[in-house]
Amino acid sequence: MPAFTQALDTLVTANLIQPGAFATTTFTVTGASVVSDLGLVICPDGVLEPGQFETLDLLVVCAGLRTPLRANAELSHCLQAAAKKGVTLAGLWNGAWFLGQAGLLDGYRCAVHPEHRAAVAEIATASQVSSESFVVDRNRLTAASPAGAFNMVLEWIGKGHGPELVEAVVNILAFEVSRYRRVQPTVQANISEPLREAIKLMGANLEEPLSQDQLASYVGRSKRQIGRLFQLQLQTTPVRYYLELRITESRRLLQYSDLPILDVAVACGFVSASHFSKCYASFYGHSPSREIRYGCIKAGARKQAPLAH
Incomplete structure (x- = not known):
């Protein structure tokens, strides 16, 4: 269920951002309701x-950890017919097993939950079973986990609709990942503890930014030492890094809230709309007034209707 709903x-979230981008339908082989491995009826x-x-x-x-790995002639026939029509085929969790059983993974890489890698390798001998959480190999998409399902669908969306829609979806569903994308998130896993603490303090104090002296005092280092850490480990200055955090947050607020531009500026620590506009344009290449505003997306607007076409 987590992989399915993810x-x-x-x-569905992509549709909220770009209405009509996708229509989704849920099927079963017989048309009857099915009970998920969590006991929820679909x-x-x-x-x-x-x-x-x-x-x-x-x-x-869609197949879960407790889904029996048994051949289903009707399902295999349908999957083979879909492949002949050029439909892209995907499998969630151990869904790759059913694609492999239908002979549709030959020459493809695939991802499957670790519990079932051996089973897939046994029936799909011409396939390469990966240890990755998801694999997109031409017109075969497979995911081994809920996070893999998320990234698998994102990559498929990106190929058909571009990176802007993908980024917008990530900003909503995985904001903790997206928020620092523009400030070298891959480097942050290896930074020193004082620098990590300084970044946390910056992130927690966007509306009323800390001075460099305050930041150094709270971290227990001199201002010069903090500056050297930022330069050596992130190749930037504390002032620039702090500004990028605030600008990145301001874009999120502009896109996904109904706040006026001045309120966004204040929420991100800018003393005037003109200063905010100048910094924003320098960072993104356009003024805040030209930013796409999706507004507040309310959960009640969502319609539950799985699987995509």
Whole structure:
């Protein structure tokens, strides 16, 4: 269920940002309801049958840790028919096993939960079973975990709709990852503890930014030492890093809130709208007034209807 709902929520969220981008439908082989491995009943929209493949772009097989790995002739026939129609095929958790059982992973790399890697390798001998959380190999998409399902669908969205939509989805569903993307997040895993503490303090004090003296005092280092740490480990200055944090947060607020521009500026520690506009334009290449504003997205606006085409 977590992988299933993560994949679905990624598509639904993309639709909230770009209405009409995707239509989603849930199928079962018989058309009957199914009980998930968490005991939740899923009511499908219809029966999976070859006649529907003319309109599908993506067909996802959802299978959980406790899904029995048994051949299903009807499912295999449908997957093979979909492949012949050029439909992209995907598998979640151990969904790759059913793609492999249908002979549709030959020559492809795939991801599957560690519990089932040996089983997939046994039935799909011409496939390369990966230890990654997700794999996108041409028109075969597979994910081994909920996080893998999220990234798998994001990559598929990006290929058809571009990086802007992907970034917007990430900003909503994985904001803790996206927030510092512009300030070298890959480096932060290896930074020293004093520098890590300084960054945490900056992030917690955006509306009323700390002075460099305050920052140094709280971290227990001199201002010169803090400056040297930023330069050596992040190749920037504390002032520049702090500004980028505030500017990045201001963009998130502009895109995903209904706050006026002046309120956004104040919330991110800028003393005037003109100073904010100048810094924003220098960083993003356009003024805050030209930023796309998606507004507040309320959970009540979502419609539950899985799997994509």
